[in-house]
Amino acid sequence: MRPLTVAVLASVLSLAALTAAPLPQSFPTHAELRKPERWRKNCSGTMTIAFDDDEQALAFAVEFPPQANHWVYPEFTLHDDETLYGADAISFELKIPPRDDYQGIAHANVVLTGEQRYQAPEPGEWHDITVKLPGAADKEREEATFFRLGMNPKHASHRFFVRNIRFHGTPQQRYIAPALATAAPGTVWLEQEEPTFTVNMPLDNLRYVLKDWLGAVLKEDAWPDNGSSPLVFPPMMPGYYLLETSHDDNVKQLAPYSFVVVIDPAQRSMTHRSFFGIDSAQSWLARRGHFACPWYDGDSFKLVSELIYRAGVPHVRERLRWAQVNPSPGEYNYSHYLYNAELLHERGILISGMFHDAPAWAGRKIKLPLDLREVYIFCKKTAEVFGERMGNWEYWNEPDILFAPEPVWDYAASMKAAYLGFKAARPDMPVTIGALCRSPRNAYNYSLFANDIAKYTDLMNLHTYERLASYPKIFAEMRLFMAEHGIADRPLWLTECGTNAEGHATADSSKKGFKKHSPEQEMIAAEFQPKAQILLMFEGVARNYFFVFPPHNERDGRKDWGIMRRDSTVKPSYAAFATITAQLLEATPLGEINTNEQTRAFLFQQPDDTQTLVFWSKSAVDSGGGVSMDDLHAADISLALPAGNYVLTDMVGGTQALNVTGNADATTLRATRFPQYLAGLRGLKADLPPHKPGTALTNNAAADDDLSVIVHLELNADDMEVGDLKSVALFHGKSARGTLTLWNLDPKPKSGRLLVSGATISGLPETINIAPMDKVLFDVVVTPELPPEGFNTSLTISGSFNGKAISRFHLPVFLFGDFLANCDEVKLNTTRPENWQRKDSGTNSTMVYDEAEQAMRFDVSWENPDVDRWFYPEHVLELPEESFAGASMLTFEVKSSQDKLENDFRLSFFVLLTGDPKDRSNVHNISYRAPLHDWETRRVSLDSTQIPLSEVTRFRLGANPVGQQLSYWIRNIRLLKPRQ
Structure with missing residues (x-):
């Protein structure tokens, strides 16, 4: 075990593609091109690659899953002594075996720094095909490392043979990217293995530096034989490591290469209670x-x-x-x-x-x-x-x-x-x-x-x-x-x-x-x-x-x-x-130990009756503020530990011994922002207990419940609309038409009756019979009961079938028509551009009052297609006249247009602000149905916002467009307040 190193990680970089000196190369030979093992599976289905002795050809077969986009383009990757730089054509023989379900080939291509189309032959016979490969001397070709040959069949499974593949032209030297590699999958080694690394070419005076996860140097030396031989380390303790290199060749340096060592999973316990x-x-x-x-x-x-x-x-x-x-x-x-x-x-x-x-x-x-x-x-x-x-x-x-x-x-x-x-x-x-x-x-x-x-x-x-x-x-x-x-x-x-x-x-x-x-x-x-x-x-x-x-x-x-x-x-x-x-993995939380303002410590019970303490110092990751890696936030924790030998493990698995002698009143542990684990403890007490997790993996059904009968009600869209987070039906009038469906998802027939509360439903029979695994439908009219006060009510449908209770169908209802007749409107002063503030990620953004539409118009464009596109202009309320206090709903009219026909949006929100938006607790998003090309009214319920509406000082209204050019109009923004 080694002592912990305190340093800030300087860099953790993945393998990068870099240029290197050229090596002798030629076009891939016929012998190499006919080896199945040289070809990589590449398709939208399940693929096999083999050599067919009868046809003396490569055999490619693929099965496509339903609804997949059918394509099969096996890939041949070049070795370091091979090149396609200078190739101006490829020739090959192709055969598609006959099949009953053959539906043709949509496309057929050779892929080499671009797609070159060829005509796929009809099934049954061998055909010679030559495809020209433009750009033989281009930079892209100089760096090409593979080519693909295949097609897009229209049928669900496909097979084809290829033989006698030849490249034409004059082979030119291509650059080989010097690269580090390792046999460990994902660069993850097991602790008993010897981490081994190779370089794909020798490099003059090649040296390496091995660092730990915090940047401390563990070893540095010359790479064996300047990279001609592998670099082999003895087994290493678990951790995250960085391998850096340097060399004197006239090429770019290799990037640092990270790898991980873990405990052999065969030596771990694997519990599914975890x-x-x-x-x-x-x-x-x-x-x-x-x-x-x-x-x-x-x-x-x-x-x-x-x-x-x-x-x-x-x-x-x-x-x-x-x-x-x-x-x-x-x-x-x-x-x-x-x-x-x-x-x-x-x-x-x-x-x-x-x-x-x-x-x-x-x-x-x-x-x-x-x-x-x-x-x-x-x-x-x-x-x-x-x-x-x-x-x-x-x-x-x-x-x-x-x-x-x-x-x-x-x-x-x-x-x-x-x-x-x-x-x-x-x-x-x-x-x-x-x-x-x-x-x-x-x-x-x-x-x-x-x-x-x-x-x-x-x-x-x-x-x-x-x-x-x-x-x-x-x-x-x-x-x-x-x-x-x-x-x-x-x-x-x-x-x-x-x-x-x-x-x-x-x-x-x-x-x-x-x-x-x-x-x-x-x-x-x-x-x-x-x-x-x-x-x-x-x-x-x-x-x-x-x-x-x-x-x-x-x-x-x-x-x-x-x-x-x-x-x-x-x-x-x-x-x-x-x-x-x-x-x-198998530990049970015991609670949190009070330490100090800078640190936290949590105690766990292990199956072997020992305890493990997890501790760290607080950083911006804990508080949620602006996050950076400026320092380790080192702080000390003092704990009374009994004498004994303990193991301290860092966040990535590195360990060190901790020996406590005598009965020390306080042992000092150095905490950093990265959690550590102190194992082997006994007798510690937590100050704050954890919340116990639930363990009853069961439903709430009673013995006399019949879960197999399910009620569903589909209301006519002309009579209502859905609001408040998709959870309430806004009735335009006193009633709404609809279709009530009863399902019986049981192999036994069911007979019974429905019980309705909160409304009357016309169109239902007294007794209902449902065949096994079947349904019955009824055209109904739903008339909600008037609530004692306000406009919110609900419909509940329950019932009894074959002597057992069925589950409830519950429909919250808002009597919107009655509400409109009994509320006051507060029209917000949103028609003046100076009352709006720009809040968007656009490259260009303008806001004007559109006289023709009698609306505010916002035009936003984004030049970079990769930018996160959002648009939420902000309106500052004129208080107290525009106070949200007492409001139940906000309505507005909206339409939009984008540079794409679909005019679609990823998100659309009405945003209430009750304070500084840098504090996310002051930002309250309410989704609304995205705008369309034509004017439509949107309604945003405020009743379930669970915030003090009197504290709202501003709001934002906008969306996240998919397109890169957006025009967005809004008008008639109104608060609706029920009369007292």
Whole structure:
């Protein structure tokens, strides 16, 4: 064991492509081009590559999943003694075998620094093909390292043969990029292995420096044989390391190369009772070609699975698309989704499965499926196919925001059917609602549970990306909500958790238009991850899936999420994750120990009756302010420790011995912003107990409940509209027409009656009979009862079938017509440009009063297509005349136009400001339906904002356009205040 080194990390850089001196090269030979092992699988399906002895040719075969974009372009990667610089044409023989389902070839190309089209032959015979390759002497060709040859078939499976591939022209020397490489997948070595590194060419006077994660030099020396021989280190303790080099050749220097050493996962325990999980999303984010993968023959699914296994993570969250795997009734192809599930299962990792994207034939309304029988069938089939590979199932993702634009009662009905389908296949496997992601709890959440959803979920599911300082408030409020709905004993899971603490990525990525974390940002993300995990455990969270493992960019490429980089190496966050699972996988939180204002310390009980203390000093990551890596924030902690030998482990796995002799009144521990683990303790007491996680994985259904009968009501859009976070029906008049559907998702027939409260419903019979796995529909008119005061009421439909109670259908109603007749309007003075302040990310922005439209017009343009495009002009209220106090609703008219026909938006918000917007607690976003080309009225409910409206001083109104040029008009902004 070695002492800890205190220094600030200077740089953590991934492998970069650099130029090097040329080596003797020629075009790839016929002998090399006919070897199957030289070709890499590259397609939108499942592919095989072999040599066919009968045809004396390469044989390429592919199976495409449903709804995939069909393409197959196997890739030949050059060796260092090969070049395509100077090639002006390629010749080859091609044969497509006849097949009954042949539908033709949409395109066929040779890909070499661009696509060169050729005519694919009809099936059955060999054809000689020559394709000209323009740009033989171009710079791009000089740097080319591969070519591809293939086509875009129109049918679901395809096979073709290729032989006698020849390049024509005069071979020219190309530059070979000097590069470091290692055999360890993702550059992650096991602690008993000898980390070994190679250089792809000798370099004059090549030297190396090995550094630890904080930049301290561990060893420096000459590289064996100037790079002609591998550099081999003896087995190293777990940690995150940096290998730097220098040489005297007249080429650029190699970039620093990071690698990680972890405990052998075969020596770890792997319990599925653990808190720790990660959102791998690998079926979507680790597809072949999504990032570089020089291991496992380019199988990036296998690489991700292996790296998660090596980090000791027992749970992952995965995804699939319903419409992709089940394109038509009865047709299933789980393709790479099932392959990934098997890869993870082989490694003892359980999956939290989630899907969305329903096919149109499943009764898709906007995004949600409302043919509940089809929902049931798909969930049952999917749970049967994936079986014990899964740990649980989630239904949908973040239904309270854009993933489910439909109202909450639609999602509740669909969720009920999904629950029944999953349970029909796997009765003992937990099923959960789709994660709620809006905070605080709001009308959507309350309406969802008023629909008896607690009877159709075995746990609570949440997402958060908030700062650490917000955790106590977020989870106190969630615990209260769960208690109010009778599920306080249920586990609370975070199926996504992440951070924005590091800000937008600042370094240039290998993927055009994307950014990646700088070394400093990587360390900020690494610091956040274990701190967040510890704090969540103490807030009573039972499981956390950290977002996200593969490289992934959002927000026009500026947000870098992944724990992996796009070159398949791993960031310091990976080492931090491997360390926390090694230290706390089976540990139980005991509580927090009071230390001092600068530090925090948390105590855990281990299965062997020892204790582990996790401690750190506070930084801006803790407080949520502006974050930088300016210093380590070193501070001392004094603890009374009994005599003994302890092990101190740093954030990335490095260890040192700590020996305490005698009965010291106080042992001083040096804390930094990076969490450390002190193991082997006994007898310490915590000052503040943790919140206990729920453990009852069950629903709220009683023995006399019949969950299989589900009520759904679809109201006529001419008579109402949906408002207040998709959770209330705004009735234009005294009543609304609609269709009431009763589903029986049970193999037994059902007979019974409905009970209606809060309204009268005409059109329902006294007794209703429903055949097995069938539905009945009724045209109805709903007339809500008038509330004693105000305009909010609700409709509840319950009932009894075959002597058992069915779950409730609950519909919050706002009598909007009556409201308008009994409220006062306050028209805001928003027609003068000087009353608005520019708030946007545009390159150019103007605001004028448009006389023709009698409206404010805002024109914004963005020159850079990669910028995060947002537009939220701010209006300062003229108080007290424009006070929001007493207001129930804000209405406005809006229309827009963009430089793209769809005129679509990523987000659209009305934003209330109650103070300095730098403090996020003063910013309150309320979504509204995005504007269209024509004038439409939008209504924003203020009743459920849970903020003191009298403190609102300003508001912002705008959206996040997809296009780069936006014109946006607004007029008639009014507050509606009920008369007292």
